[in-house]
Amino acid sequence: MIRYGVIAVATALASMGSALAQSALERGTYLMASIVACGNCHTPQTPNGPAPGMELAGGTRFDEGFGTAFVPNITPDVETGIGKWTDAQITAAIRDGKRPDGTIIGPPMPIALYRGMSDEDVTAIIAYLRSVKPVANKVAKSAYKMPLPRTYGPPVTTVASVSKAEKVAYGAYLAGPAGHCIECHSTPGPNGTPDFVGKTGAGGLSFNGPWAPASRRTSRRTALARGVTRTSSGRSRPACGRMASISSRRWRLPTTRTSRRTISMPSLSTCEP
Numbered sequence: 045m046i047r048y049g050v051i052a053v054a055t056a057l058a059s060m061g062s063a064l065a066q067s068a069l070e071r072g073t074y075l076m077a078s079i080v081a082c083g084n085c086h087t088p089q090t091p092n093g094p095a096p097g098m099e100l101a102g103g104t105r106f107d108e109g110f111g112t113a114f115v116p117n118i119t120p121d122v123e124t125g126i127g128k129w130t131d132a133q134i135t136a137a138i139r140d141g142k143r144p145d146g147t148i149i150g151p152p153m154p155i156a157l158y159r160g161m162s163d164e165d166v167t168a169i170i171a172y173l174r175s176v177k178p179v180a181n182k183v184a185k186s187a188y189k190m191p192l193p194r195t196y197g198p199p200v201t202t203v204a205s206v207s208k209a210e211k212v213a214y215g216a217y218l219a220g221p222a223g224h225c226i227e228c229h230s231t232p233g234p235n236g237t238p239d240f241v242g243k244t245g246a247g248g249l250s251f252n253g254p255w256a257p258a259s260r261r262t263s264r265r266t267a268l269a270r271g272v273t274r275t276s277s278g279r280s281r282p283a284c285g286r287m288a289s290i291s292s293r294r295w296r297l298p299t300t301r302t303s304r305r306t307i308s309m310p311s312l313s314t315c316e317p
């Protein structure tokens with residue numbers, strides 16, 4: 045009788061445990077395939093979409109005003125990825141922009157917004173990261189032209205979830221900490237970082253990217269090599285149209301104001317649905 049009881053409790057606990065673990069992984073899978081999409085930066089891209097077998101294996105290069113950033117491998121590979129990192133260390137990387145060795149993670153990873161990511165979602169994302177196939181891929185170190193901040197702020201201890209029932213608040217959470225839409229779509233302030241106080245969603249940030257319509261072959265290849273995909277999609281302009289083949293899967297965004305060397309972020313407040 046006692047024995048039966050112990051087994052029953054143990055079975056109940058085990059199935060509760062796996063139900064919880066499964067729901068974190070399910071939420072993580074949903075977030076990573078949609079709004080959070082760390083893979084938009086961390087997975088290398090090809091003309092046909094994400095490079096097969098390379099999910100989250102890094103290597104994409106960003107050349108912007110801040111210098112050259114190489115996106116690291118965040119698969120569970122022990123040597124070249126984050127396989128040795130604890131959950132707390134991964135959480136600190138996402139929300140505090142700090143690696144286990146104390147160094148600071150630089151742009152364009154949107155740390156300032158990720159600071160507001162809920163405990164629940166960080167846990168879910170970590171569950172997903174642990175489920176990905178380890179890939180051995182050594183990535184070069186970034187070289188920034190300017191000093192990185194010593195810190196993004198005091199260590200984030202806990203962030204409560206926003207209720208989906210509060211539609212506006214949950215939407216702000218999705219467009220901010222989860223999806224960082226407003227990182228690109230807000231007008232840069234005097235120091236070049238987005239002005240979230242008066243200009244959230246008002247557009248105007250420029251990327252000097254490889255999106256040029258001229259000398260199409262090279263620019264396309266360069267663009268793809270850099271994996272900068274989801275910011276261009278274009279209905280009519282040929283270079284953007286090609287880039288759309290990669291980006292449109294998740295990001296079907298109409299083209300605006302594409303110049304030869306620069307793409308400007310449209311204002312979200314004037315978007316048509």
Ligand code: HEC
Pocket residue numbers: 080081082083084085086113114115116117118125126134137138143148149150151152153154169185186
């Ligand atoms: C806009 C591009 C971008 C997005 C989106 C992004 N990252 Fe990053 N991430 C980077 C870059 C670039 C670095 C390296 C910066 C540097 O070299 O200092 C980095 C660094 C990291 C590191 C440190 C790894 C190491 O070995 O140094 C981790 C962990 C990480 N990102 C996880 C994530 C997770 C998890 C997400 C999604 C929640 C995410 N990143 C979203 C660009 C991005």
Ligand code: HEC
Pocket residue numbers: 079219223224225226227228229274275276277278284297298299300301302307308309310311312314315316
């Ligand atoms: C990495 C930067 C970046 C992020 C993050 C980003 N966007 Fe954009 N978005 C752009 C760029 C660049 C364009 C214009 C592309 C073009 O001209 O073809 C654009 C275009 C758009 C447009 C079309 C607007 C118009 O007037 O043409 C909408 C709507 C939009 N984005 C919504 C979003 C939403 C919602 C999110 C978050 C889920 C988001 N964006 C995240 C860079 C970004």
